[in-house]
Amino acid sequence: MKMGMRGAAASVLILAMGTTGVALSQQPAAAPAAAKETSNLNSKQKLGYAIGGDVARSLEAIKSHIDLAAMREAVQATFDGKQPLITQADAQKTDTALRTSMAIANGQQVPGQAPGSAPPKVDNRQVGLMLGSYMVGPSLAELKGDIELDALFDAVKTAFDGGQPKLSQEEGAAILQSFMATKQAEMQAKAAQLGQTNRQEGNAFLAKNKTVPGVVTTASGLQYQVIRPGSGERPLPSSKVKVNYEGKLLDGTVFDSSYQRGQPVEFGLDQVIKGWTEGVSLMPVGSKYRFWIPGELAYGENGTQGGPIGPNATLTFDVELISVQP
Template sequence: MRRLLAIALLLLVVPAATRAQDTLPAGAPGGQPAQPPQLSPEEFNQMVSYALGRSIAEDCKMGGVTLDARAMQTGINEVQGNRPPQWTEQQLSQAMQMFAMKIQQQVAANNKKAGDDYLAANAKKEGVKVTPSGLQYKVIKQGTGATPTDSDVVVCHYKGTFINGQEFDSSYRRGQPAQFPVRGVIDGWTEALKMMKVGDKWQLFIPSELAYGEGGQERIGPNEALLFDIELLQIAEPQARPQQ
């Protein structure tokens, strides 16, 4: 679960790695945002305070910190009373950076286990092939064209999802195929492209070490296994070199 405080901390002090786009609120039909309940100002404040309390407690648990409710209340009282903090801003910032790093490490460990478990089960499914590197793929449609090499530039349609099925990127949704060098993408893609033929459509199941690894990337969390539908449309014509 992407928790409120963890996201805020990671945005401030570590690479943004746990965000995902196009997440629908629970129970919201057809892409329409859920309507907030009709609350009095007092009820609204209570609900927000309660939600923040749960979020902070969950993040502390994830980061291996035993929440000191008294110290937290002191910090709240100081802010509300416009009183100076008991530690310097530098000390507080360093503590929060260490806390965010602990959360990041725990998220990475959770993602790695979830990805490994998923891939172990997926490897047993009919039609799924596994390469020595750990890349898994399934041929959906076979093409008859040429196979790209390291030096080629390819044109592909693709859709990327997390192991829970949530989409994070899609050239289909943009209505425009993507063009990129074979060596200019994640290792799992490069390996697959050099086995595919133009006209092929494959499903890829990529372990984190062949994707974005421990660092993640923007909407990709640390150590996340990724799934792709990829369609190799063509090998781009090499650009003519300018005359000397």
């Protein structure tokens, strides 16, 4: 949940537009229905019904093509960490058939289809598996501990059948808003705690590391060590450079490596984190340095969205300067 979170409200818009090409706002609004009594529902059920209502509204245009049992099966498999129940190739074929069938049904001319030709056959089970495996399941996987799937699919089925929902659209929206606000507060508190821990661990590491022979600490707090000296020119902070590099967390986890990709990279030193701008400017061409970059010179309090670099994380980089361009 990286905000944040891939919440239900966002995922359903992807479903509506990605599958049918029809924006949610273009679909006819459903007539409001009175909600059933909800006092006996627990929080997971309420969230399931709220999300299910959104999913149903997003998929209204293609509901006749969806096998809900198959979609439920695929979502459950995703929640359980299993492989998708339909291959990407078959999902693509199903998506194409569905798009073509919908376009023809709406009187649109489809390239490659003769005017007046019958729409292609759409396998409803395949559609359900496609939606569950590649759209609904992945979009909601991070919420799997917060929702009840029975409630979610009961809401979808009720809506598809034109029945009376347990939650009105307004109630569902309020539940989603409250849930996302609570989750965001939890995430912010967790990030703050992690940021404090990372800062403390980084400071302790750097304090010890600066006593290692050969390690130099600059005024900014950047630390470096010359692994291989070079004799070429040094870049300016505004120069474009070509480098090979590998970045690690303090626990040794490699999070980025041009060596692994088998190809050096080029970029301007004014386009990277502060620690890189300062550090690489110290290097002559042909040299290889190791840098230890404190969090405030790296990705700061935000880290990288979705990881793997946490807030205030101290990073290690091995950098090999290949060339400098004006």
